[in-house]
Amino acid sequence: MAGPGTCHEDSASERQKTDSIYHQVKEFLDKGETLAVATIVSTKGSTPREVGAKMVVTAWGEIVGTIGGGCGEADVKREAIEVIRMRKPRMVRVDLLDDISSDSPAVCGGIMNVFIDPWWKEKNEKKTAKERT
Amino acid sequence: MNALVDELIRISEQGAAAVLATVIEADGNGRVEPGDKCLIRDGKAESGTIRHEGLLRAILREAESCLKEEKSKLVPLEIPDAGGKIEVFFEVMAAPPQLIVVGAGHIAVPLVKFAKILDFHVAVLDDRMLFANRERFPAADQILVTDMAEALKGMAITPSTYIVLITRGHKYDEPCLREIMDSPAKYIGMIGSRRRIKACFQRFREEEKIAEEIIERVYAPIGLDINTETPEEIALSILAEIIKVRRGGKARSLSGK
Incomplete structure (x- = not known):
C-alpha cells in the first residue's frame, strides 16, 4: 500500500482496504467523541494516495489512517478539527502543485478533493427520530 | 452512527462486498x-440516512457499477425532485479476490506464496496428495485433493474469482476449462505452448461448437510477456497478468490480449 512519500497517477487503480479503521472509529464513538472522517473523493494529476483513502481525526488532533502525509494532510487535519467543532461537513481542496521545490514527501504535483464528515454516536439516530416526527 | 459503524x-470482518454512498454536495431544498449516507449490500440499501426514493434508486444503480469495477468514485446525479x-461519493469495499490454482506443481508453490502477499484468498486443487498438501502450501486458505x-x-465462482489452470x-487442463469456461470468473488463464493451445481451442470449436467469445476469454498461453x-518467474508473470485484468492495466499478455 502506498504510504507517505510515494506518488501514483490518478489513473492508477486503488486498493480498497477498509478493515480496522472502522473498529477504531467505533472505539472513539463509544467514548462519546465526535470524529472527522476525511476521505479523498477525487484527484487530479499525481497524488500521494488514491481515491477512497481515509483518515480519521479526533477533536484532540489524533489521526488514524493517512491521506498522504505532509502539508496537505496537516491542512486537512486543521479543517477536520473545525468540522468536529461545527458538526458540519465540508469539502477541502488540497493543492500539491505549489511548493514543488520543498522537501515534503507529499509534493506530488496533483490536486485532491477531500470530504470531511463529522461522525458522532447519535448522529443517525437523531436524524431518524427527527424524520419520524 | 453506531448501527452504520457496526x-x-x-x-470488513466477513470480507463481504459493499458500497458506502455519501452525499457530498446537494444544492437542494x-x-x-x-453527509447523508446509505450502505448498499447485495443490491439493497441496508442502513443509512437517505430516505428520498428517487435518489435511493439512482444510488443503487450506480453502486452496482462501482462494485463491478471495484472502484470508488464521485458521481454527479441529477434528481429533479430532490x-x-x-x-455522491461511492466507496467500494470489495470482497477479497479469490484465486483458484488448479494443479499443485512447481509453479503453484511460488504462485500461492505471491498471491497471499497480494491478499488473495487462495484455494489449491490437485488429485495428488503428494503435491497438494500443507507442507508445500502452508499459506493456502484451502487445499483440495480430489x-x-x-x-x-462444486466451487462458488464469482466475478471476483481468478482461475489459473x-x-x-492438457489431459487435465481441458476438462477443467470446460467446467469453468462460461462461469462468471473475472479471469481464466491456462498454461501451455502456443501449439497445444491452438489444438485445444480448435477441438473446442469443431467438436463442441463452443462460442468464440467464450474461447476468447481464456488467457492462454498464460502470463504477461516478460520472458x-x-x-x-512464471508465477510472477501469471499474477502480474491477474492484476492487469483486475485493475484494467495495459501491459501485453502472451496471449496477445
Missing part, C-alpha cells in the same frame, strides 16, 4: 444534505 465492521444536482474438474463444479498436462525462465 455494519461496516461486520462487512434540504431534503438531502451533505433539488437537482447531487454529488478430481480437479469435479471440484471446480496449471495442471500436469520468464524459472517457475518463480
Whole structure:
C-alpha cells in the first residue's frame, strides 16, 4: 500500500482496504467523541494516495489512517478539527502543485478533493427520530 | 452512527462486498444534505440516512457499477425532485479476490506464496496428495485433493474469482476449462505452448461448437510477456497478468490480449 512519500497517477487503480479503521472509529464513538472522517473523493494529476483513502481525526488532533502525509494532510487535519467543532461537513481542496521545490514527501504535483464528515454516536439516530416526527 | 459503524465492521470482518454512498454536495431544498449516507449490500440499501426514493434508486444503480469495477468514485446525479444536482461519493469495499490454482506443481508453490502477499484468498486443487498438501502450501486458505474438474463444479465462482489452470498436462487442463469456461470468473488463464493451445481451442470449436467469445476469454498461453525462465518467474508473470485484468492495466499478455 502506498504510504507517505510515494506518488501514483490518478489513473492508477486503488486498493480498497477498509478493515480496522472502522473498529477504531467505533472505539472513539463509544467514548462519546465526535470524529472527522476525511476521505479523498477525487484527484487530479499525481497524488500521494488514491481515491477512497481515509483518515480519521479526533477533536484532540489524533489521526488514524493517512491521506498522504505532509502539508496537505496537516491542512486537512486543521479543517477536520473545525468540522468536529461545527458538526458540519465540508469539502477541502488540497493543492500539491505549489511548493514543488520543498522537501515534503507529499509534493506530488496533483490536486485532491477531500470530504470531511463529522461522525458522532447519535448522529443517525437523531436524524431518524427527527424524520419520524 | 453506531448501527452504520457496526455494519461496516461486520462487512470488513466477513470480507463481504459493499458500497458506502455519501452525499457530498446537494444544492437542494434540504431534503438531502451533505453527509447523508446509505450502505448498499447485495443490491439493497441496508442502513443509512437517505430516505428520498428517487435518489435511493439512482444510488443503487450506480453502486452496482462501482462494485463491478471495484472502484470508488464521485458521481454527479441529477434528481429533479430532490433539488437537482447531487454529488455522491461511492466507496467500494470489495470482497477479497479469490484465486483458484488448479494443479499443485512447481509453479503453484511460488504462485500461492505471491498471491497471499497480494491478499488473495487462495484455494489449491490437485488429485495428488503428494503435491497438494500443507507442507508445500502452508499459506493456502484451502487445499483440495480430489478430481480437479469435479471440484471446480462444486466451487462458488464469482466475478471476483481468478482461475489459473496449471495442471500436469492438457489431459487435465481441458476438462477443467470446460467446467469453468462460461462461469462468471473475472479471469481464466491456462498454461501451455502456443501449439497445444491452438489444438485445444480448435477441438473446442469443431467438436463442441463452443462460442468464440467464450474461447476468447481464456488467457492462454498464460502470463504477461516478460520472458520468464524459472517457475518463480512464471508465477510472477501469471499474477502480474491477474492484476492487469483486475485493475484494467495495459501491459501485453502472451496471449496477445
